[in-house]
Amino acid sequence: MDVVIEGKMRIRGEVTPPPDKSISHRSVMIGAIAEGTTEIMRFLFADDCLRTVDCFRKMGIEIEFMGHDTVIVKGKGLRGLRKPEGELYAGNSGTTMRLLLGILAGQDFEAVLSGDESLSRRPMGRVVEPLRMMGARIEGRDGGKFAPLTIKGGCLKGIYYELPVASAQVKSALLLAGLYAEGETVILERQRTRDHTEIMLKEFGAEISLEDGLLRVTSVDKLYARRIVVPGDISSAAFFMVAAAISENSELLVKDVGLNPTRTGIIDVLREMGCSISVEGEKIKNGEKVGNILVRGGGLRGTVIDGKIVPRLIDEIPAIAVACAFAEGQSIIKDAGELRVKESDRIKSIAWNLKRLGAEVEELEDGLLITGGRQLKPCDLESFGDHRIAMAMAVAALSVPGRSRIRNAECVNISFPGFFDTLKNISEPI
Numbered sequence: 508m509d510v511v512i513e514g515k516m517r518i519r520g521e522v523t524p525p526p527d528k529s530i531s532h533r534s535v536m537i538g539a540i541a542e543g544t545t546e547i548m549r550f551l552f553a554d555d556c557l558r559t560v561d562c563f564r565k566m567g568i569e570i571e572f573m574g575h576d577t578v579i580v581k582g583k584g585l586r587g588l589r590k591p592e593g594e595l596y597a598g599n600s601g602t603t604m605r606l607l608l609g610i611l612a613g614q615d616f617e618a619v620l621s622g623d624e625s626l627s628r629r630p631m632g633r634v635v636e637p638l639r640m641m642g643a644r645i646e647g648r649d650g651g652k653f654a655p656l657t658i659k660g661g662c663l664k665g666i667y668y669e670l671p672v673a674s675a676q677v678k679s680a681l682l683l684a685g686l687y688a689e690g691e692t693v694i695l696e697r698q699r700t701r702d703h704t705e706i707m708l709k710e711f712g713a714e715i716s717l718e719d720g721l722l723r724v725t726s727v728d729k730l731y732a733r734r735i736v737v738p739g740d741i742s743s744a745a746f747f748m749v750a751a752a753i754s755e756n757s758e759l760l761v762k763d764v765g766l767n768p769t770r771t772g773i774i775d776v777l778r779e780m781g782c783s784i785s786v787e788g789e790k791i792k793n794g795e796k797v798g799n800i801l802v803r804g805g806g807l808r809g810t811v812i813d814g815k816i817v818p819r820l821i822d823e824i825p826a827i828a829v830a831c832a833f834a835e836g837q838s839i840i841k842d843a844g845e846l847r848v849k850e851s852d853r854i855k856s857i858a859w860n861l862k863r864l865g866a867e868v869e870e871l872e873d874g875l876l877i878t879g880g881r882q883l884k885p886c887d888l889e890s891f892g893d894h895r896i897a898m899a900m901a902v903a904a905l906s907v908p909g910r911s912r913i914r915n916a917e918c919v920n921i922s923f924p925g926f927f928d929t930l931k932n933i934s935e936p937i
């Protein structure tokens with residue numbers, strides 16, 4: 508499916524972003540291994556999270572959809588999953604595959620995990636290696652570096668592990684496996700990544716602590732079902748925040764969005780670029796901070812993004828790169844080599860599209876050099892099958908006078924069905 512975007516627009520109004528993808532995945536997974544019924548309000552009905560639902564249904568977990576946004580998970584306890592018939596298919600979802608490996612490492616049966624073409628190219632060795640050290644038997648393509656993977660879990664031992672890459676998915680897989688391990692599992696994370704797994708596991712009764720940068724988890728007999736309200740996804744809101752930030756006289760209120768500090772790097776960066784952003788109505792729900800964000804557009808300048816902030820905005824970089832192309836002066840994005848192993852090589856995908864629009868962009872091994880301020884021209888843009896690239900380029904096209912096209916735009920359904928309608932609702936011609 509191709510989508511035509513008419514520029515030039517500004518953004519006015521308010522938007523409630525779709526529910527958080529990371530938290531939706533985790534609520535099904537942790538609900539499935541808890542005792543009792545977990546009710547998930549504002550679950551994200553998007554392709555990635557539905558893959559997680561399918562995988563747990565295949566392992567005997569009853570999961571019901573109620574109304575338009577509620578999911579009921581009938582948990583069977585830590586050892587209540589059953590051997591699936593056939594493969595567990597994770598589709599395009601790295602989170603499904605990597606976190607599920609952590610849970611399967613604790614199960615006494617064999618399972619096969621597979622994914623689509625993109626997921627089959629993404630590195631799995633980073634999860635496989637430490638899970639093997641804990642005692643799981645895992646085989647797969649190229650010695651277990653890539654899916655499909657066959658895993659047989661069972662008797663795990665806790666390990667001490669320093670994360671070699673900043674990855675919440677690897678950390679989460681080890682925390683979940685740690686629930687089944689004898690002794691303590693200790694994880695050293697040099698760069699903090701999103702901590703939704705820690706927060707949710709604690710809410711469900713797990714014993715997890717963080718002291719001096721060391722995360723510790725021990726096995727528990729039981730996790731207890733909870734009622735969860737999923738906050739809005741700041742990674743989805745990011746596209747609208749950038750759309751507002753790059754066009755003069757735009758004003759956007761983003762409502763009920765997750766403000767977990769491990770996810771809010773985009774607020775810091777847009778402020779640093781000169782954008783007026785305020786955060787209001789903050790409160791804590793299910794251990795997660797939520798609130799509203801008000802963005803007023805115009806007057807952006809270039810910036811440097813590197814080091815510890817990168818994991819706090821890793822999924823927002825496609826949108827942020829668009830903001831850089833519309834800012835005065837040069838921007839540098841570094842220390843973001845992880846972008847090369849997402850749904851597409853995002854460094855390449857961003858550079859390719861921004862160049863087509865006429866922007867001055869240089870690809871770095873671990874990032875991008877973008878010189879903003881050029882007048883961009885409408886053109887055909889390519890999603891490369893990557894939802895975040897499709898949405899970021901739609902936002903760029905919205906600020907370029909004339910008609911652009913986003914090719915293969917159906918991939919937005921991975922994280923944000925209805926994205927184009929929502930974008931239309933808050934756009935108005937300048």
Ligand SMILES: O=C(O)C1=C[C@@H](OP(=O)(O)O)[C@@H](O)[C@H](O)C1
Binds near residue numbers: 529602821
């Ligand atoms: O844990 C999660 O829910 C996620 C972690 C990040 O991946 P990595 O752990 O590979 O950095 C992020 O890019 C992904 O969209 C979701």
Ligand SMILES: C=C(OP(=O)(O)O)C(=O)O
Binds near residue numbers: 600602822895922
């Ligand atoms: C990288 C992403 O997700 P996942 O790793 O779950 O495929 C993403 O949503 O940008």
